[in-house]
Structures are given as structure tokens and as C-alpha cells.
Amino acid sequence: MKTMPKLWSSIFNILLLARAVEAQKIDFETLPNGNPTTGGLVISNQFSAPPYGVSFRFEDGKFPVIRKVGGSINGRPTAFWGPPNSTTFNQPATGQNVGTSFLSDSDAVDEPPAPLVVTYAQPVAAASGFIIDIDSDESWRVEARDAAGHVLAQVELKDGDHQTGDGIASPWSFALPAADIQSIRIVFTGRPDDLVGLAFDNFSPAESLPTPGPVHLNAKREADNIILSLVGTPLAIYRIEQANSANNPDWVELTSVVASSPSVTLTNTIMAEQRLFRAVGVE
Ligand SMILES: [Ca+2]
Ligand SMILES: [Ca+2]
Ligand SMILES: [Ca+2]
Numbered sequence: 001m002k003t004m005p006k007l008w009s010s011i012f013n014i015l016l017l018a019r020a021v022e023a024q025k026i027d028f029e030t031l032p033n034g035n036p037t038t039g040g041l042v043i044s045n046q047f048s049a050p051p052y053g054v055s056f057r058f059e060d061g062k063f064p065v066i067r068k069v070g071g072s073i074n075g076r077p078t079a080f081w082g083p084p085n086s087t088t089f090n091q092p093a094t095g096q097n098v099g100t101s102f103l104s105d106s107d108a109v110d111e112p113p114a115p116l117v118v119t120y121a122q123p124v125a126a127a128s129g130f131i132i133d134i135d136s137d138e139s140w141r142v143e144a145r146d147a148a149g150h151v152l153a154q155v156e157l158k159d160g161d162h163q164t165g166d167g168i169a170s171p172w173s174f175a176l177p178a179a180d181i182q183s184i185r186i187v188f189t190g191r192p193d194d195l196v197g198l199a200f201d202n203f204s205p206a207e208s209l210p211t212p213g214p215v216h217l218n219a220k221r222e223a224d225n226i227i228l229s230l231v232g233t234p235l236a237i238y239r240i241e242q243a244n245s246a247n248n249p250d251w252v253e254l255t256s257v258v259a260s261s262p263s264v265t266l267t268n269t270i271m272a273e274q275r276l277f278r279a280v281g282v283e
Contacts, residue, residue: 024051024052024204024205024206024207025202025203025204025207025235026047026052026054026202026203026204026205027098027099027101027201027202028043028066028099028101028102028103028201028203029099029100029101031046031047032046032047032049032052037066037101038066039066039067039068039071039078039101040065040066040067040106041065041066042063042064042065042106043056043063043064043065043066043103044056044057044063047205048121051206052205053120053121053122053124053205053206054118054119054120054121054203054205055118055119055121056103056116056117056118056119057116057117057119058105058113058114058115058116058117059114059115059116059117060114062105062106062114063106064103064104064105064106064116064198064200065103065104065105065106066101066102066103066104067079067090067101067102067103067104067197067199068090068100068101069089069090069091069092069100069101070089070090070091071089071090072089072090072108073107073108074108076108076109076110077089077090077108077109077197078090078104078108078109078197079102079104079109079132079133079197079198079199080109080132080133080167080196080197080199081109081133081166082133082166082167083166083167084166085166086133086135086136086166090199091167092132092133092167092168092169093165093166093167093168093169093255094255094257094265094266094267095230095240095255095256095257095258095264095265095266096130096132096167096168096169096257096258097169097202097234097235097257097258097259097260097264098130098132098169098201098202098258099201101201102132102199102200102201103116103198103199103200103201103203104197104198104199104200105197105198107197108197109195109196109197110195110196110197111192111193111194111195112188112190112192112194112196113188113196113197113198115185115186115187115188116185116186116198116200117183117184117185117186118183118184118185118186118203118205119182119183120181120182120183120205122179123146123147123179123180123181123182124179124181124205124206125175125176125177125178125179125180125181125206126173126174126175126176126181126204126206126207126208127144127173127174127181127184127203127204127205127206127207127208128171128172128173128174128203128204128207128208128209128235129142129171129172129200129201129202129203129204130169130170130171130172130200130201130202130203130258131157131169131170131172131186131198131199131200132167132168132169132170132199132200132201133165133166133167133168133199134157134158134159134161134164134165134168134170135159135164135165135166135168136159136194137159137190137191137194138158138159138188138190138194138196139156139157139158139159139188139189139190140156140157140186140187140188140189140190141154141155141156141157141186141187141189142154142155142157142172142184142185142186142187143184143185143186143187144174144176144181144183144184145181145182145183145184145185146180146181146182147180147182149183152174152176152180152181153174153176155172155173155174156189157170157172159190162239162256162282163237163256163282168255168256169201169202169258171209171237171258173208173209174208175208186198186200202235202258204235209235209236209237210233210234210235210236211233211236211281211283212232212233212236212237212238212259212281212282212283213232213233213236213281214232215230215231215232215233215238215259215279215281216230216231216232217229217230217240217277217278217279218230218231219277221270224269224270225267225268225269225270226267226268226269226270226275226277227265227266227267227268228240228265228266228267228268228277229263229264229265229266230257230259230263230264230265230266230279231259231262231263232259232264232279232281233259233281234259234260234261235258235259235260236258236259236281236282237256237257237258237259237281237282238256238257238259238279238280238281238282239253239255239256239279239280239282240253240254240255240256240257240266240277240278240279241253241254241277241278241279241280242254242275242276242277242278243275243276243278244272244274244275244276245274245276246274246276249276251278254268254277256282257279
């Protein structure tokens, strides 16, 4: 009987560890206490305690706010014009795994916001996240900076690059040899007269983007639609490609998706008698 408490305590520890690792992604759908976020909620230091250890502020002194799919002010979206063809209020493209909430600035789509700075309580070696809807010639730069504010590494995200576009979640990721990242700075680098909002989501404060593992793609027909569902490594990116013929298939990119648990689904209208689909992990 004496060994029982020990056994239970090790099981309990394993459960806690599993929970802590999973909890490190900030998806802006809920706060650390589990309460759902609301549109317009100001985000500053709610995630400053472990396991996150981060706080958020724009360089002009303003704080970011939660924005929701469908949100608008005076006929303009609160974060971005989403698909089709940038006509909808904060609507992500399908299969982007961004839920219904993300971090934005407090204005409607308007002049570019000041750079957003994420400050760490304790420095980290890795971090990753997504910026939604990089289109219309827009571009962003994400910098990983040390305690003195020097840029250690940076990622440029530009309209026209892979994994950018209308409502698409574009990834950035850092993995440095040592825990030197004291802040992350997200800067709009497009034209100063662009009408944009920030839409930042699925922030992993201390982990780089996962490497895509094995993927399973399933297709089924429903009336005039093909429903594709993909099971892969959560938060890893997969390119969905299509071809018209099994003989010498000429694969063309259809879209990219961000895998989520348990699966991502996409609906496609049937355009031809035969169509092949495949999913390719993007590293
Ligand atoms: Ca989200
Ligand atoms: Ca945009
Ligand atoms: Ca758009």
C-alpha cells in the first residue's frame, strides 16, 4: 500500500506536464482562467504569468484588443477584409485553424497600426505565430530581439509569398541556439497609406512552428461538393494540391491549411469528372 501515493503522484505529474505543454499556445479564444474572450477586450498583461510569461503593447502606448470574425465598425471590418475577394468582415479562409478570435489594434481597417511589442518576463529561445490576411501588396516584419533591443532574427512576410493571401494565416517562426529572445516586434512594412489592421493569432510564446508529420487526406462527395478532411500535426502547414488526371498528374496548389485537432475540412465544388487531391507538408 505504501507505493500507491507515489504512483498516483507520478501520474498526476505527467498529466500536469501534458497540460502545461499544450497550454503554451495563445489562441485568443480564452483567457488563462478559461473565460472566453469578448470582442473589444483589451489585452495587456493577462498572459504575463507562467506558462506564457508575455505582455502586449503597441509602440505608441496603446494596447491591442480582441477582434472576432464578423466584427465591424461603421461598415468597415475591425481587423481585415476576408474572402471572397476581401469583401467580408474579419472572415478567415477555410482551414486556417484560427477559431473566431485574434489580436488586433483598436481601430477599424484604417492606417497601419504602430509596431506591436510582445515582452517576455523570462527570455526564450523559440517562438512562433500567424498573421492573417496578408494581401493587397501588404507586408509585415516580425523581429526577435534581445534584452538590449537588438534584432537577433527576423521574418519578412509579403503578399505573393507562399502561405499569404485573402484570409490566409501566414506563419512566422524563430528557433535560436540560446534563450536570448526578450521581445518580439511585429511591424507593418507595406505602404504607409495602406488600409490595414493587424490580425495576430495562434501565438506559441516559447515554441517554433512544428514540423509537419504524417498526413491523412480524405475526400468524400456530397451533392455537387467534395469535402476534403485532413488530419496532420496541429499548427503545421500543409499545401493542398489538385490534378485532373492520374496519368502524369500536373499538381497545382489549391490552398494551404493549418492543421488542427481532430481535423481540418474544406469544401470544394466539383468542377471536373475526375480530380485528384494531395496534401504536402510545408517546412
Ligand atoms: Ca484564435
Ligand atoms: Ca489584408
Ligand atoms: Ca483580404
